[in-house]
Amino acid sequence: MKRIEVIQNVLEANDTIANRNRQLLDKHRIFVINIMSAPGAGKTSLILQTLARLKGKLNIAVIEGDVASTVDAEKVQSKAKVVVQINTRNMPESCSLMAAMIESALKDMPLDDIGLILIENVGNLICPAEFTLGEHRRVVISSLPEGDDKPIKYPLIFVDADAVIINKMDLLPHVDFDIAAFRRSITGLNPKVEVFQLSCKTGEGVERWCSWILEQVKTNVVKR
Amino acid sequence: MHELGVTENIVNIASTKAGEAQANKVIKINLVVGELSGFVPDCIQFYFDSLSRDTVAQGAVLHFESVPAELRCRDCSTVFRPQDTLWSCPECGGRSIEIFKGRELYIESMEVE
Numbered sequence: 001m002k003r004i005e006v007i008q009n010v011l012e013a014n015d016t017i018a019n020r021n022r023q024l025l026d027k028h029r030i031f032v033i034n035i036m037s038a039p040g041a042g043k044t045s046l047i048l049q050t051l052a053r054l055k056g057k058l059n060i061a062v063i064e065g066d067v068a069s070t071v072d073a074e075k076v077q078s079k080a081k082v083v084v085q086i087n088t089r090n091m092p093e094s095c096s097l098m099a100a101m102i103e104s105a106l107k108d109m110p111l112d113d114i115g116l117i118l119i120e121n122v123g124n125l126i127c128p129a130e131f132t133l134g135e136h137r138r139v140v141i142s143s144l145p146e147g148d149d150k151p152i153k154y155p156l157i158f159v160d161a162d163a164v165i166i167n168k169m170d171l172l173p174h175v176d177f178d179i180a181a182f183r184r185s186i187t188g189l190n191p192k193v194e195v196f197q198l199s200c201k202t203g204e205g206v207e208r209w210c211s212w213i214l215e216q217v218k219t220n221v222v223k224r
Numbered sequence: 225m226h227e228l229g230v231t232e233n234i235v236n237i238a239s240t241k242a243g244e245a246q247a248n249k250v251i252k253i254n255l256v257v258g259e260l261s262g263f264v265p266d267c268i269q270f271y272f273d274s275l276s277r278d279t280v281a282q283g284a285v286l287h288f289e290s291v292p293a294e295l296r297c298r299d300c301s302t303v304f305r306p307q308d309t310l311w312s313c314p315e316c317g318g319r320s321i322e323i324f325k326g327r328e329l330y331i332e333s334m335e336v337e
Contacts, residue, residue, distance in 0.1 A: 004245050006237065006331040013233045092229035126262045127226035152309045156260060159323060188311065188319035191298065
């Protein structure tokens with residue numbers, strides 16, 4: 001019997017594909033945002049609001065990740081330039097998108113006609129934290145009915161987020177959600193994080209989020 | 225639930241390394257798993273037993289070394305173990321905290337023959 005040193009990150013296979021995705025995206029000057037949240041926090045609603053407001057400013061494609069169904073893709077279909085649905089039910093990970101799934105989705109997309117891709121990850125606060133996809137920004141949505149303790153219960157996803165959105169602000173009078181405590185928790189874990197308070201239902205605050213996207217795209221993607 | 229893909233990688237890495245070492249059988253795989261990583265050793269073991277079937281890694285023992293979480297205060301640089309779910313610095317009470325250790329997931333070494 002002999003012992004061999006290995007020291008190899010088990011997530012390396014995913015990271016390697018994520019890096020390859022990133023190179024392909026950068027080559028085509030496409031900016032990608034990975035949107036993560038618990039089920040029902042408002043990922044699809046945010047995407048619909050974003051598509052409506054950025055219409056004419058950017059060609060936006062959407063990649064929808066769900067365990068099953070094409071419900072979300074159908075909602076987004078008429079608003080986005082391209083929609084690709086990934087169903088994870090029969091894949092090695094059903095609880096999160098992985099870089100290889102994005103790699104194959106990109107093969108079906110007209111990359112030269114796209115400026116921004118919004119990826120709707122599978123609704124889950126645990127698994128998506130472990131897998132990078134090749135995205136430029138990671139965004140987490142928390143909605144008021146979920147409670148203000150999520151950053152304490154699921155720190156990893158908040159640690160790596162570039163932006164956190166507090167959605168369903170219109171419900172504030174009806175729920176016990178301490179906005180200040182929530183913001184303290186996330187900025188403690190992640191001092192550089194950008195925080196948005198908005199309501200996809202009323203549209204309040206969505207403008208600022210969309211301006212942030214435009215600014216990120218402008219500063220990170222070299223114009224042709 | 226997200227251990228399946230990860231376990232596939234473990235089997236792949238073990239098979240590749242065993243091939244490089246011209247080994248016929250993997251006896252043991254020593255894995256390092258951080259306390260804060262979302263990976264559950266029992267779950268990895270469960271998938272491993274079926275994924276390793278008919279590979280050089282079939283029957284190998286998975287040994288998990290857990291790395292306890294260590295946090296670092298961004299204000300005073302104190303490194304500490306989290307005592308509860310509210311992460312704050314035991315020295316200065318600061319709430320600006322970064323993860324220092326505990327997110328690992330790697331194969332440290334293997335025993336082959």
